[in-house]
Amino acid sequence: PPATPQYRPAYHFTPAAHWMNDPNGMVYYQGTYHLFFQYYPKGMVWGPMHWGHATSPDMVRWQEQPIALYPDSLGYIFSGSAVVDANNTAGFGKNAMVAIFTHHDPKGEKAGTSTYQHQSLAYSLDGGKTWQKYAQNPVLKNPGIKDFRDPKVSWHAPSKQWVMTLATLDRITFYSSPNLKDWTKLSEFGEKLGAHGGVWECPDLFPLTLNGKTYWVLIVNLNPGGPNSGSATQYFVGQFDGKTFTPLNDKTKWADYGPDEYAGVTWNNTGNRRLFLGWMSNWEYANQVPTSPWRSAMTTPRELGLRQVGSEIYLTSQPAAELRNITGKTTTLQNVTAKEPTDLTARLNSSTDKHRLTLSTNQLASFELVMSNAAGEELVLGYDQAANQYFIDRSKAGKNSFSPKFVGRAVAPRLSTAVGTELTLYFDAASVELFADQGLTVMTSIFFANKPLTAIKLRSAEGITFQQISSTPLTTEAAS
Numbered sequence: 001p002p003a004t005p006q007y008r009p010a011y012h013f014t015p016a017a018h019w020m021n022d023p024n025g026m027v028y029y030q031g032t033y034h035l036f037f038q039y040y041p042k043g044m045v046w047g048p049m050h051w052g053h054a055t056s057p058d059m060v061r062w063q064e065q066p067i068a069l070y071p072d073s074l075g076y077i078f079s080g081s082a083v084v085d086a087n088n089t090a091g092f093g094k095n096a097m098v099a100i101f102t103h104h105d106p107k108g109e110k111a112g113t114s115t116y117q118h119q120s121l122a123y124s125l126d127g128g129k130t131w132q133k134y135a136q137n138p139v140l141k142n143p144g145i146k147d148f149r150d151p152k153v154s155w156h157a158p159s160k161q162w163v164m165t166l167a168t169l170d171r172i173t174f175y176s177s178p179n180l181k182d183w184t185k186l187s188e189f190g191e192k193l194g195a196h197g198g199v200w201e202c203p204d205l206f207p208l209t210l211n212g213k214t215y216w217v218l219i220v221n222l223n224p225g226g227p228n229s230g231s232a233t234q235y236f237v238g239q240f241d242g243k244t245f246t247p248l249n250d251k252t253k254w255a256d257y258g259p260d261e262y263a264g265v266t267w268n269n270t271g272n273r274r275l276f277l278g279w280m281s282n283w284e285y286a287n288q289v290p291t292s293p294w295r296s297a298m299t300t301p302r303e304l305g306l307r308q309v310g311s312e313i314y315l316t317s318q319p320a321a322e323l324r325n326i327t328g329k330t331t332t333l334q335n336v337t338a339k340e341p342t343d344l345t346a347r348l349n350s351s352t353d354k355h356r357l358t359l360s361t362n363q364l365a366s367f368e369l370v371m372s373n374a375a376g377e378e379l380v381l382g383y384d385q386a387a388n389q390y391f392i393d394r395s396k397a398g399k400n401s402f403s404p405k406f407v408g409r410a411v412a413p414r415l416s417t418a419v420g421t422e423l424t425l426y427f428d429a430a431s432v433e434l435f436a437d438q439g440l441t442v443m444t445s446i447f448f449a450n451k452p453l454t455a456i457k458l459r460s461a462e463g464i465t466f467q468q469i470s471s472t473p474l475t476t477e478a479a480s
């Protein structure tokens with residue numbers, strides 16, 4: 001087999017070649033997770049958007065499929081969602097898979113109009129393999145709002161209607177429909193709430209329960225204006241009554257504080273599980289990252305939940321259980337005390353840069369975990385007690401001159417007030433995802449080391465003891 005190109009991830013989805021951005025149309029149907037994605041099949045930078053397509057039995061092992069949607073006379077195919085129309089409300093057929101997406105007309109944009117984004121439909125009668133555009137597109141015409149896009153549609157059982165959550169410049173607009181074709185405006189949300197450092201994009205709305213009570217979570221992606229600059233995913237926790245979203249309060253919260261999770265939304269049709277996937281990049285430098293012949297990967301799949309800390313209710317994101325499908329043999333160390341720099345490489349049998357590391361301590365203190373290679377490149381991550389922040393510092397972790405906006409050190413507040421913690425780190429060829437405090441604080445960061453970072457060291461000036469540290473290689477190749 002041909003050699004794996006440098007930076008090709010082992011277990012994060014990438015297209016074989018060319019440009020990818022947002023995950024689109026994520027829907028589970030008859031044992032298969034469908035992932036569509038913003039795709040430009042003729043280039044390595046953003047261009048006329050198509051919907052690429054991939055399928056998986058477990059959101060971890062992906063098979064790329066033929067392109068699902070091509071640009072047409074109404075424009076490029078921007079982001080959106082997909083549903084399974086079990087009751088044939090749209091009349092395309094029972095169990096039709098229906099994609100609801102934004103048509104973006106580049107001619108209208110160039111001409112300086114403000115009405116070049118509309119919502120349209122396409123449907124598949126063979127479980128997502130082949131697609132037809134609806135002949136009467138668009139189904140929701142632009143009312144004069146420049147940024148009018150990224151419809152997330154799902155069935156709202158209590159009010160027995162489809163609800164569309166749409167990003168409309170600086171706010172969310174909700175619409176409802178009995179048949180996916182005729183849409184009525186319900187309400188607006190957020191003009192004066194949340195973070196507004198950039199345009200609101202790629203929203204999502206779904207229920208989650210906490211202690212037997214149902215809450216509604218509204219995800220709003222934002223670009224720029226994220227906590228570590230550029231693109232990021234904020235969310236609100238509140239109630240949705242079929243018409244209006246009412247947040248519990250106006251605190252700005254982030255689903256992922258790292259620089260490299262964007263456009264994250266959740267799968268439709270997964271029952272009580274709420275599963276999330278994001279694009280693992282940032283518009284600040286996505287078009288310049290040094291990978292070839294593709295650009296961008298998706299994050300790991302994450303299962304969402306709610307947790308209360310003090311009087312606040314937060315979203316938690318944990319690596320989906322399916323990631324266990326790709327684990328190798330775990331090496332576990334007990335009671336590791338780091339005061340002097342402590343090299344764990346040999347004791348953890350660390351020889352691959354694609355692995356999961358978990359560290360648990362019953363007394364969190366400042367520490368640095370240093371991943372390095374023989375070339376002296378270092379990715380440093382850990383916790384700073386004085387600032388009460390987790391951090392990931394990629395400033396010495398390899399290539400970074402491709403963009404001045406490729407920020408070196410990213411930080412995230414620790415939200416948990418517990419004395420101890422467990423940190424889980426998922427490393428792949430060019431990325432790390434940090435899950436702290438059972439998913440209360442999450443950070444995703446990409447990096448481009450010139451040689452794999454396989455050496456593992458701990459440093460802690462104050463001293464810290466981890467009751468347990470374990471390392472598990474991750475591979476999607478069939479076990480031998």
Ligand code: FRU
Nearest residue numbers: 022038049078079201202263
């Ligand atoms: C978010 C986004 C969406 C848009 C798509 C275009 O990253 O800007 O708002 O639909 O990308 O590719």
